[in-house]
Amino acid sequence: MATETAIGASSGTTKGETGFRHWTALRNAAILLVLWEILGRFKLVAGGALPAPTEVLIRFWSDRGDYPAHILATFQGASLGFLIGNGLAILAGILFAVSPVAARLGRGLNVAIFALPPIAISPILVLTFSGMTPRVVLAALGCYFVTMSATVTGISQTDRRMLDVVRAYGGGRLALLRLVEIRAALPAILAGLRIAAPAAVLGSILAEFGGGGRFGLGAYLIGSLGRADPARLWGIGLAATAMALIAYGIFALIEARLTRSTRAVTVAATPPGIRSEGHWLSTIAITLASIALPFIVWWLLLKVLGTPAMIAKTPAGVFDYLFLAPSATSAQTRLLAALGQTLPMTLIGMAAGLAFAFALALASVVRPGIVRSFMPVALVTQTMPLVALTPLLVLLLGRGPSVILWITISVTFFPAFVTLAQGLGMVSRGALDVVRAYGASPFAQLRLVSIPASLPYLFAAMRLAVPRALLGVMIAEWLATGTGLGNLLNQSRGYLDYGMIWTVAVVSVLISVLFYQIVIVIERQMLRKRGMQPAA
Amino acid sequence: MTSQTGITLETVSRSFQGRGTVVQALDNVSLDCPAGSFTALIGPSGCGKSTMLRLALGLDDATAGEIGIAGMKPQQAAKAGLTGVAFQDAALMPWRSVEDNIALPLDVLGRKRSDFSAKIAELIALVGLKGFEKALPGELSGGMRQRVAIARALVTDPKVLFLDEPFGALDQILRRQMNLELQRIWMESRATTLLVTHGIDEAVFLADRVVVMQSRPGRIGRIVDIPLARPRLPEVFTTPEFHALEDQVAEALDGH
Numbered sequence A: 001m002a003t004e005t006a007i008g009a010s011s012g013t014t015k016g017e018t019g020f021r022h023w024t025a026l027r028n029a030a031i032l033l034v035l036w037e038i039l040g041r042f043k044l045v046a047g048g049a050l051p052a053p054t055e056v057l058i059r060f061w062s063d064r065g066d067y068p069a070h071i072l073a074t075f076q077g078a079s080l081g082f083l084i085g086n087g088l089a090i091l092a093g094i095l096f097a098v099s100p101v102a103a104r105l106g107r108g109l110n111v112a113i114f115a116l117p118p119i120a121i122s123p124i125l126v127l128t129f130s131g132m133t134p135r136v137v138l139a140a141l142g143c144y145f146v147t148m149s150a151t152v153t154g155i156s157q158t159d160r161r162m163l164d165v166v167r168a169y170g171g172g173r174l175a176l177l178r179l180v181e182i183r184a185a186l187p188a189i190l191a192g193l194r195i196a197a198p199a200a201v202l203g204s205i206l207a208e209f210g211g212g213g214r215f216g217l218g219a220y221l222i223g224s225l226g227r228a229d230p231a232r233l234w235g236i237g238l239a240a241t242a243m244a245l246i247a248y249g250i251f252a253l254i255e256a257r258l259t260r261s262t263r264a265v266t267v268a269a270t271p272p273g274i275r276s277e278g279h280w281l282s283t284i285a286i287t288l289a290s291i292a293l294p295f296i297v298w299w300l301l302l303k304v305l306g307t308p309a310m311i312a313k314t315p316a317g318v319f320d321y322l323f324l325a326p327s328a329t330s331a332q333t334r335l336l337a338a339l340g341q342t343l344p345m346t347l348i349g350m351a352a353g354l355a356f357a358f359a360l361a362l363a364s365v366v367r368p369g370i371v372r373s374f375m376p377v378a379l380v381t382q383t384m385p386l387v388a389l390t391p392l393l394v395l396l397l398g399r400g401p402s403v404i405l406w407i408t409i410s411v412t413f414f415p416a417f418v419t420l421a422q423g424l425g426m427v428s429r430g431a432l433d434v435v436r437a438y439g440a441s442p443f444a445q446l447r448l449v450s451i452p453a454s455l456p457y458l459f460a461a462m463r464l465a466v467p468r469a470l471l472g473v474m475i476a477e478w479l480a481t482g483t484g485l486g487n488l489l490n491q492s493r494g495y496l497d498y499g500m501i502w503t504v505a506v507v508s509v510l511i512s513v514l515f516y517q518i519v520i521v522i523e524r525q526m527l528r529k530r531g532m533q534p535a536a
Numbered sequence B: 001m002t003s004q005t006g007i008t009l010e011t012v013s014r015s016f017q018g019r020g021t022v023v024q025a026l027d028n029v030s031l032d033c034p035a036g037s038f039t040a041l042i043g044p045s046g047c048g049k050s051t052m053l054r055l056a057l058g059l060d061d062a063t064a065g066e067i068g069i070a071g072m073k074p075q076q077a078a079k080a081g082l083t084g085v086a087f088q089d090a091a092l093m094p095w096r097s098v099e100d101n102i103a104l105p106l107d108v109l110g111r112k113r114s115d116f117s118a119k120i121a122e123l124i125a126l127v128g129l130k131g132f133e134k135a136l137p138g139e140l141s142g143g144m145r146q147r148v149a150i151a152r153a154l155v156t157d158p159k160v161l162f163l164d165e166p167f168g169a170l171d172q173i174l175r176r177q178m179n180l181e182l183q184r185i186w187m188e189s190r191a192t193t194l195l196v197t198h199g200i201d202e203a204v205f206l207a208d209r210v211v212v213m214q215s216r217p218g219r220i221g222r223i224v225d226i227p228l229a230r231p232r233l234p235e236v237f238t239t240p241e242f243h244a245l246e247d248q249v250a251e252a253l254d255g256h
């Protein structure tokens, strides 16, 4: 209705301005390319670990026979996972939007899916399934949360007045869904699909890291890791990035065609169903059921699949392995040692990534030019399978602990920056104008308005960062440093130590969920004290 | 229950729980609109007019009291397709064309749209939107959207019609025209009509009775009967009787 026209009007920047922006963006890109070429040609970075763009292109051309099969394999895994994951996500989103009880029951499962580091369950999937299935599952899991929460948000933000019209003619729940809510949620759902598309590509590639199949860009990347051939690795990395970008672009186009809505580039990191009403006993019962549900689903899946008990560990099996079996103490020691390496790195990397993002976002309030020149880069990285490019960073940074930090920082920094910068951009002009009218300096403006107002977005960024940080650390450990949980997982894969594979997967999901919940609890307390609402 | 298609409110109250305070939107309101009557509801902003309409449409439940629409519960009457409504804001669906928006009640009630295509075309002509059948609400002005909402309210040939300030966004000339049209439609259909308005002249011109409400708590202050003969022509606006009636309503609004 009225909002639609308002959006159309507000997004209209003048032609000259956009032309100017395009021009600067092109110029910056050209400068970057030339710099890169010089650095590569003269082997200025890490003894040739960064090949020049032309070298990458030449290598790509001589490898051109290899690519089609790999790209096709990744595409198959990603697209099938995309279809299944989003189909389920939309259905689940509708269910959660319609039934608050279902939303509260499903919360545990949703948080687990949001928080699970894909790499942690990739070996399990490869063990339990065969062929393309692990890729499909991981791609589907990558899509699920984004699209599910987009659907819930879309439906629950439907204009109440339109619902009233339908209800005034006696329309029931189904009529509301059919005639209003699903259609009203379409822009949000499409935005979810757009963000889910690159996530599906990433999911497929991560599953390929875990083995199972000769083809796929991830398999190609792992297979080429041993050779000292940076140009090929860069070629594969760029091909994966291009694939994710194209997937994103296609859905952005469809979305632009079907709706004229403004873009949301980041993912909502709040699962639906937080509000709890009713008797405290039923609240506790539902919360417990919601926590139990992921375990029940895990157990049921294994029963249905009928995987042999030696390979497939049920919740009880993992408990047995870790606490009761004769080898339990050795398992515990190894696990604790790995955790001792992984957890500090995760926290440090996440803190550093968030701190950089916060600092840059605040700086961009004082100097808006920063956002203008940096935002496009940050937005593009949102669609890149960043963690899948770890081998490239290994080339550049070697196999020391610093590579872990850089990977973790890079996967947490960009989404945090986008969330924060967009949040700060929404701080009302009015509030800033008031303090400006009293002659406040830029720093006083930050202190009085921007920093307090950015609190909800800082927490939103933190929620997003938790699972990504753990994923980044584990991938770096697996592929580069040979330490921590990531390495334990990789080793156990080699030794066919099924108990440990399952244990690492479960423990890393639990840790991620735990961190996430801690962030949520602190967020609620801090924001409630200030009378603020959490940002999506 | 009085009549076949009447509206009855018996000691209806509705309060809203605010933060720490309770807003008494309607306090012990009783009103009986006989079948085929035209009642105008007028009163200061926030006195509970829209609330009363929402209760009568079954969109909201009264805290106390009984409401009957054609002898049924509001929701039953709605499901039976007896009611028609135009809300204070047009509440059109931005993805539906003008035609499709007008046809919405048919979709909700599960009626075949093809049986109504002539009716829809007639209504579009009536509200002066010929040529805009395929336009989307985003391409219409505020007044045009409101006219779509009026056409939508009439598409089912309702026996009971609720109108919440349907002409609020129209200019004075168009408003007069629509008043005349509404009178014509009402005289043909004899639908029991409840019209919420802020225009004293509009209320007096259209209604059999003007119900004047007072706020805090929302309640009925006075009911002014309008004994003017029908059909009322535009000239009636300038007659002394008309002015006298307007003055009565205005006085009641001031709380006398």
Ligand SMILES: Nc1ncnc2c1ncn2[C@@H]1O[C@H](COP(=O)(O)OP(=O)(O)OP(=O)(O)O)[C@@H](O)[C@H]1O
Residues within 6 Å of the ligand: B016, B017, B023, B024, B025, B043, B044, B045, B046, B047, B048, B049, B050, B051, B052, B088, B218
């Ligand atoms: N959903 C709600 N929650 C809380 N209070 C409400 C709600 N709906 C209405 N009210 C309150 O009830 C009172 C009556 O509101 P209502 O919308 O019926 O007024 P109205 O007479 O239609 O006013 P107007 O002429 O401005 O449209 C107001 O004080 C309003 O704040």
Ligand SMILES: [Mg+2]
Residues within 6 Å of the ligand: B049, B050, B051, B088, B164
């Ligand atoms: Mg109102």
